[in-house]
Amino acid sequence: MAEESGKKWVLMVTAQTPTNIAVIKYWGKRDEKLILPINDSISVTLDPSHLCTTTSVAVSPDFTHDRMWLNGKEISLSGGRYQNCLRELRARASEVEDEEKGIKITKKDWEKLHVHVASYNNFPTAAGLASSAAGFACLVFSLAKLMNVKEDQSKLSAIARQGSGSACRSLYGGFVKWIMGKEEDGSDSVAVQLADENHWDDLVIIIAVVSSRQKETSSTSGMLETVETSMLIQHRAKEVVPKRIIQMEEAIKNRDFPSFARLSCADSNQFHAVCLDTSPPIFYMNDTSHRIISCVEKWNRFEGTPQVAYTFDAGPNAVLISHNRKTAALLLQRLLFHFPPNSDTDLNSYVIGDKTILQDAGIQNMKDVEALAPPPEIKDNIPTQKYKGDVSYFICTKPGRGPVLLTDECQALLDPKTGLPK
Amino acid sequence: MAEESGKKWVLMVTAQTPTNIAVIKYWGKRDEKLILPINDSISVTLDPSHLCTTTSVAVSPDFTHDRMWLNGKEISLSGGRYQNCLRELRARASEVEDEEKGIKITKKDWEKLHVHVASYNNFPTAAGLASSAAGFACLVFSLAKLMNVKEDQSKLSAIARQGSGSACRSLYGGFVKWIMGKEEDGSDSVAVQLADENHWDDLVIIIAVVSSRQKETSSTSGMLETVETSMLIQHRAKEVVPKRIIQMEEAIKNRDFPSFARLSCADSNQFHAVCLDTSPPIFYMNDTSHRIISCVEKWNRFEGTPQVAYTFDAGPNAVLISHNRKTAALLLQRLLFHFPPNSDTDLNSYVIGDKTILQDAGIQNMKDVEALAPPPEIKDNIPTQKYKGDVSYFICTKPGRGPVLLTDECQALLDPKTGLPK
Numbered sequence: 001m002a003e004e005s006g007k008k009w010v011l012m013v014t015a016q017t018p019t020n021i022a023v024i025k026y027w028g029k030r031d032e033k034l035i036l037p038i039n040d041s042i043s044v045t046l047d048p049s050h051l052c053t054t055t056s057v058a059v060s061p062d063f064t065h066d067r068m069w070l071n072g073k074e075i076s077l078s079g080g081r082y083q084n085c086l087r088e089l090r091a092r093a094s095e096v097e098d099e100e101k102g103i104k105i106t107k108k109d110w111e112k113l114h115v116h117v118a119s120y121n122n123f124p125t126a127a128g129l130a131s132s133a134a135g136f137a138c139l140v141f142s143l144a145k146l147m148n149v150k151e152d153q154s155k156l157s158a159i160a161r162q163g164s165g166s167a168c169r170s171l172y173g174g175f176v177k178w179i180m181g182k183e184e185d186g187s188d189s190v191a192v193q194l195a196d197e198n199h200w201d202d203l204v205i206i207i208a209v210v211s212s213r214q215k216e217t218s219s220t221s222g223m224l225e226t227v228e229t230s231m232l233i234q235h236r237a238k239e240v241v242p243k244r245i246i247q248m249e250e251a252i253k254n255r256d257f258p259s260f261a262r263l264s265c266a267d268s269n270q271f272h273a274v275c276l277d278t279s280p281p282i283f284y285m286n287d288t289s290h291r292i293i294s295c296v297e298k299w300n301r302f303e304g305t306p307q308v309a310y311t312f313d314a315g316p317n318a319v320l321i322s323h324n325r326k327t328a329a330l331l332l333q334r335l336l337f338h339f340p341p342n343s344d345t346d347l348n349s350y351v352i353g354d355k356t357i358l359q360d361a362g363i364q365n366m367k368d369v370e371a372l373a374p375p376p377e378i379k380d381n382i383p384t385q386k387y388k389g390d391v392s393y394f395i396c397t398k399p400g401r402g403p404v405l406l407t408d409e410c411q412a413l414l415d416p417k418t419g420l421p422k
Numbered sequence: 423m424a425e426e427s428g429k430k431w432v433l434m435v436t437a438q439t440p441t442n443i444a445v446i447k448y449w450g451k452r453d454e455k456l457i458l459p460i461n462d463s464i465s466v467t468l469d470p471s472h473l474c475t476t477t478s479v480a481v482s483p484d485f486t487h488d489r490m491w492l493n494g495k496e497i498s499l500s501g502g503r504y505q506n507c508l509r510e511l512r513a514r515a516s517e518v519e520d521e522e523k524g525i526k527i528t529k530k531d532w533e534k535l536h537v538h539v540a541s542y543n544n545f546p547t548a549a550g551l552a553s554s555a556a557g558f559a560c561l562v563f564s565l566a567k568l569m570n571v572k573e574d575q576s577k578l579s580a581i582a583r584q585g586s587g588s589a590c591r592s593l594y595g596g597f598v599k600w601i602m603g604k605e606e607d608g609s610d611s612v613a614v615q616l617a618d619e620n621h622w623d624d625l626v627i628i629i630a631v632v633s634s635r636q637k638e639t640s641s642t643s644g645m646l647e648t649v650e651t652s653m654l655i656q657h658r659a660k661e662v663v664p665k666r667i668i669q670m671e672e673a674i675k676n677r678d679f680p681s682f683a684r685l686s687c688a689d690s691n692q693f694h695a696v697c698l699d700t701s702p703p704i705f706y707m708n709d710t711s712h713r714i715i716s717c718v719e720k721w722n723r724f725e726g727t728p729q730v731a732y733t734f735d736a737g738p739n740a741v742l743i744s745h746n747r748k749t750a751a752l753l754l755q756r757l758l759f760h761f762p763p764n765s766d767t768d769l770n771s772y773v774i775g776d777k778t779i780l781q782d783a784g785i786q787n788m789k790d791v792e793a794l795a796p797p798p799e800i801k802d803n804i805p806t807q808k809y810k811g812d813v814s815y816f817i818c819t820k821p822g823r824g825p826v827l828l829t830d831e832c833q834a835l836l837d838p839k840t841g842l843p844k
Contacts, residue, residue: 231658231661231662231688231692232654232657232658232662232692232695235654235657235661236653236654239653239657240653240654262701265701266653266699266701269698269699269700269701269703270653270654270698270699272698273654273695273696273698273699274695276691276692276694276695276698277688277691277692277695278691279684279687279688279691280715280719280723281691281715281719283712283715286709286712287708287709290705290708293702293703293705297702297703301702
């Protein structure tokens with residue numbers, strides 16, 4: 001770097017990282033600072049076309065301090081979680097040479113160089129769709145590339161974990177397990193890929209973003225309170241989850257949808273059960289969440305075998321995993337029947353993501369929604385209730401790939417000359 | 423009886439029995455037929471002035487079969503639970519002699535004589551206020567008097583238990599424990615009184631009857647499904663509840679309200695947690711229930727020590743136990759602030775039971791309700807939300823006495839001449 005002093009340069013990397021949804025839940029830490037969990041967890045990575053974070057990271061001798069912009073707005077990097085990630089990555093940075101640009105950064109230079117980070121979610125941050133998981137995974141993945149960190153993906157996952165626990169699972173596509181590990185320093189608390197996204201590619205995922213009037217307990221403080229006060233959480237972590245992890249790995253390996261669905265639903269419900277067993281109790285699901293569960297349970301029972309799995313994170317949104325495109329179309333019909341949009345909402349903005357599912361469901365406009373017949377599992381003697389406006393919108397998506405580098409400079413979020421947001 | 427044949431007579435007994443609310447919950451049977459629970463439970467008996475069942479039972483040689491009327495409508499007695507109670511009582515019946523009326527019934531006569539039963543709840547049966555507990559307790563208590571059953575109250579509780587588990591706890595006033603027992607025949611699964619209603623007479627109870635759009639899972643099938651599918655229920659029954667029973671007995675003995683409140687709330691939440699951990703999950707509480715809990719939790723935290731305990735049975739209704747009249751008045755202000763009645767509802771029918779609490783709260787009419795200021799624990803920066811119409815009505819009551827005989831014939835529900843409903 002010394003030899004280049006005086007000459008202006010900015011080195012930049014842009015990456016895209018998916019979000020993920022746990023099907024065996026992470027809830028409860030054994031180490032708050034290192035973010036070490038009390039049990040293993042398993043997740044499905046979601047298709048980044050519909051839900052992802054894009055992050056550009058840049059370095060330049062002209063940068064005077066580390067800065068970050070999230071969705072265009074500057075935010076502070078002084079929080080412990082950002083600092084942990086930056087420190088761990090700087091400690092592993094290697095020499096970088098760009099002959100074309102005439103840049104050379106030694107391992108030692110990284111100690112003094114500052115970075116700029118710009119991050120953008122292609123979905124509403126506040127919608128409770130695991131934005132911090134994708135965000136920290138993308139931060140770590142892109143900085144590791146920029147800094148020429150030579151650790152493998154699993155080691156990187158242990159760094160992302162220190163930003164946000166579930167972020168470690170976003171470093172892989174497909175089906176991912178976060179191994180809780182045993183070491184005190186957290187070095188073996190890493191994510192591993194169980195199977196890539198092509199292993200089981202007929203699954204279709206519909207996310208119901210549920211309107212909520214309540215401010216939710218953050219998952220950080222929620223899980224701390226659960227560990228401190230629930231009389232059931234240790235039994236869950238020690239006795240229940242280990243068995244479910246084995247069964248879930250087996251179900252994924254064999255593409256055994258009934259087992260996958262049974263385990264996903266049971267584990268989601270148990271996670272919310274231990275939240276309720278917390279003092280004061282934590283409620284993430286609301287009446288709309290309950291109604292979505294009832295709708296799925298009724299249908300699954302009617303068919304005699306699970307058509308759809310449901311899982312809910314720390315909020316009221318439902319993540320519904322369908323066996324295949326056909327069941328996804330049937331599910332979407334049911335969802336639109338029970339939860340039609342408000343009259344001022346356009347169907348095109350009510351069902352987003354992979355709109356071909358809407359076509360498969362034979363729904364082209366609001367008239368088709370209004371014409372939907374009650375599903376056969378609803379008994380004729382019960383008047384069917386509709387809950388207009390209780391769902392904000394639906395996202396149709398599927399399991400997806402892990403992080404990728406974006407080489408097309410027009411996708412970068414920072415100006416390649418100034419290193420400031422475009 | 424033989425000597426009196428030809429002469430018409432009807433012998434009648436009328437009794438009044440309270441309902442009760444569990445503060446350490448009964449959920450799960452180890453024997454479905456005998457109704458033997460998987461853990462002890464503790465309840466507070468509610469004042470029969472506001473919530474009770476009145477039952478008249480009559481016997482006459484002219485009755486051709488056992489008949490029963492509930493709230494004026496004839497219902498079948500053929501169900502196993504009624505049959506169990508009738509069989510157990512007949513087996514223990516003794517000689518009855520009424521010299522004045524010239525009636526003599528031998529022990530053997532009871533095998534052939536038929537009874538008429540008329541029962542009336544002074545509260546809506548469908549409101550989810552433990553009507554079956556008061557109902558079976560009253561049936562057993564009144565028939566035992568009529569049939570001159572010489573067993574003590576505890577033995578009677580074991581008979582009432584076979585009608586409806588929680589009915590056994592309604593045979594005593596005040597604070598009652600249902601001992602799960604060990605015997606296979608259920609003979610030691612009985613209720614005992616921990617303290618009578620005068621022991622801790624400053625407690626005030628406000629019940630919020632919550633409007634519900636859902637049909638709830640019956641507690642009978644709900645607890646069966648929990649025992650069959652929940653991975654947490656056995657841990658609760660074996661590890662958690664036994665400790666809480668000891669602590670709750672101690673709290674009641676010492677009138678230790680903070681411990682009483684902490685245990686009641688935690689156990690209610692854990693009961694609903696194991697319901698949620700059931701497959702398919704059972705939801706008894708709805709958004710209104712959650713909001714009532716949040717309101718109480720916020721206030722309790724603000725004061726630094728519990729002012730009010732909450733507990734919810736198999737439905738969305740909240741039972742709120744206040745430390746004393748003063749906290750009850752403050753609670754009622756908060757409840758009416760957050761949950762005002764619909765505009766077409768009269769305050770007089772919105773707050774029922776002991777209306778002196780309403781006076782203590784300084785509320786005489788709807789204008790006073792509208793003028794209520796937000797409670798101080800609500801932060802100024804959060805806009806306060808009101809949930810008009812989400813509560814059907816409030817019942818103000820207190821811990822109360824056990825079953826009593828009503829000797830005033832005008833309170834009888836059967837005609838003393840015909841033995842048919844008045």
